Amino acid sequence: MRVAVLASGRGSNLQAIIDAIEVGTVHATIVAVISNKKDSGALERARKHGVRDLFVDPKPFAGRPDSREVYDRELLEQLNKHDVELVLLAGYMKIVTGVLVNAYANRMMNIHPSLLPSFPGLDVQKKAIEWGCKLAGCTVHFVTEGVDEGPIILQAAVPILDDDTPEILAARILEQEHKIYPRAVQLFAEGRLRVEGRRVTIDQGTPVGQSIISAS
Structure with missing residues (x-):
């Protein structure tokens, strides 16, 4: 199962999932860790474990009335690119919109x-x-x-x-x-x-x- 993790902070829950995958108690592969914070600990954890780390900067979308939706469409493009089956929010400090919720209905935790x-x-x-x-x-x-x-x-x-x-x-x-x-x-x-x-x-x-x- 192909999993992507959205995270903004230190990534301790991300680490717990990585550890469980590495010991075989979770049968999944994390194909991308995506953050809205360039210096998030979650991205550093991803790099340490050889997981693709992606920073998607929200600043270019700021000021638009539909900034949240446009940002989520950018995330959705990345998720589709990596054939993600399950999305995990782990300390993700942005409210996701219907763009992501509808695309991953009952497939986002x-x-x-x-x-x-x-x-x-x-x-x-x-x-x-x-x-x-x-x-x-x-x-x-x-x-x-x-x-x-x-x-x-x-x-x-x-x-x-x-x-x-x-x-x-x-x-x-x-x-x-x-x-x-x-x-x-x-x-x-x-x-x-x-x-x-x-x-x-x-x-x-x-x-x-x-x-x-x-x-x-």
């Missing part, structure tokens, strides 16, 4: 550091603590045009401790992100994911959006 549908968007660990939540976590979901609204594939939960700060909680959640994102990719590679309305099931009809509770 994102990972978000909350238990969706609670706390979409940014600063989610801070919000979870402020709301007095007892559990936080992360969610792998298919991407739709609504921000963090797509069908849920997998979730992992961690407890929120009394002395947690957003940074401490985020680090504990990240450990779980590195586990469930590769797992979701492998389920897709095996052809076991089915989208039925807002629900994702595996091929025998068992829901795969279960919560995986971590005690640490």
Whole structure:
């Protein structure tokens, strides 16, 4: 399976997927890592592992009323050029438009550091603590045009401790992100994911959006 990763930051989830591919637990090939940030850590990780790294500069498209759509058409051209079957968003700090969503309907995944549908968007660990939540976590979901609204594939939960700060909680959640994102990719590679309305099931009809509770 040919995979492309869109990333803006340091690329730790990208690294988790690369590692899983290299040890054989994910049966896929990353054919391109694409970033809107020239100096992103994700591009450096790609180069270290011999993966094609592509910087697509958003500046030439700025100022146009359809700048987001035009930018995404440029990305789509790159994805088509590399015959990409699955697109992964990994710390990609741009909202994708219908240009990409429609081209890769149910073939584009994102990972978000909350238990969706609670706390979409940014600063989610801070919000979870402020709301007095007892559990936080992360969610792998298919991407739709609504921000963090797509069908849920997998979730992992961690407890929120009394002395947690957003940074401490985020680090504990990240450990779980590195586990469930590769797992979701492998389920897709095996052809076991089915989208039925807002629900994702595996091929025998068992829901795969279960919560995986971590005690640490």
